[in-house]
Amino acid sequence: MGPADPIRTIEAVWRIESAKVIATVARMTGDIGLAEESAQDAFVLALEAWPRDGVPDNPGGWLTTTAKRKAIDQLRRQGVYEEKLRELALLPEPSPEPELLTLIFTACHPDVAVEGRLALTLRLLGGLTTAEIARAFLVPEPTVGQRIYRAKTALRKVPIELPPAEELPARLASVLEVIYLIFNEGYAATAGDSWTRNDLCFEALRLSRVLAALMPSSSEALGLQALLEIQSSRLAARVGPGGEPVLLPDQDRTTWDRLLIRRGLSALARAESTGTLGPYGLQAAIAAVHARALTFADTDWARMAALYQLLAHVAPSPIVELNRAVAVGLAEGPEAGLKIVDNLKLEGNPHLAAVRGDLLERSGRAEEARAAFRQAADLTRNAQEKALYERRAR
């Protein structure tokens, strides 16, 4: 016990406020890079001033004002302040759009390469350092630095504003994809020994909540939040005591996080109340079928297969078909599932081989099943998955 450590307090305030500070300065100056540097400068000043003078009553306001001042100093030094002021004077009065939402749409701009969007979003919206992002994505730090640098360069030509109505669907799709990819990177690590990287999942879940709170009438923003809440509810259940993966049928459902399930179902209900469900909403509805089943045997596979059919209609992909095969295989029997799997063009995909193995095993074709699991084990890059498939190939 002791008085609060001012440095820890400042760091906490920074994590809460940094995205908003960057967003405000970026909208003022039209320059993401400058906004981030100025916000960093303000943070460093806070580290000097607050332990001495105490934390100000409105720490977010303090950081924003200081960052704005730093940005203006920088523009003055570059001799572009007057020019910038003239530019700003020519612009129409900025509409009172939410700064944070504008920053999200800018960081996820389609002109930026996908890896750059992910890194920049984690950096600007999540407050992660380059080193933290590199660790999360299992790539060298300079690689992430490069991605962020290139992203900022690409964004110099982009106005920092909410997308106009006609561009909104495509731009929103890019935002949703970025959050979804961050979650997936944590949820199913494609390489390396770690089956889940919960911190990435948590950050993606938080971003999906931010987006849904800022766009409460967007079916897909709510749908993505619902999906990630429900997927996150199983994070603890899907890893065994030795770090090995535990698949859905074998998970201890009492360890599913009921708070996240409740939040997911409520976000899904709000998405449904808009009158339409998009690809993320449908995936959430599918995840909800699992969440509502008390045991694996209780799963409503017919509903699941029907939802996959709808999903295959709005977002056709071989992966969706593969999942539909699993649902159909459980709703109508393994032969019906195999019929779908055998038409899939997914050569070299370890999950296809594993699903085939499972369906073959349940049709009593043991030898073919073992061969399929051996193939799955050879194909996967995840060490834990490999061990699981090898066990089933025996």
Add this chain to the structure above:
Amino acid sequence: MRYLITLTRTAQPETPPPAELMAAIMQLGREATESGVLVDQSGLSAMAGQVEVVGGKLTVTDGPFAEAKELISYAIYEVRDAAEAVEWANRFMKLHRDMWPGWEGVSHVYPLMTF
């Protein structure tokens, strides 16, 4: 990490809670929701009952209770560390200090054993 933040009142002024305070609490709740960290919350009505074990004896007492010290609300935050949860609690308590003279209370921050 998930944290439970409780609010306990220790001294109640004669005045009712000012409308300004209620509006500020709503605004803070909105900010926490838009930060993606406030995941559950509720106010609590007066305690309805108490079941106590003392010296091997079980005592059940029905409400209402006339207690000056009372648990009046809880919130669950999902944040990166304890300092962040404490910062949200701090903002909540600051509103009470600034807007409701005479009110006294304490906010406790507990890590929940999940996630």
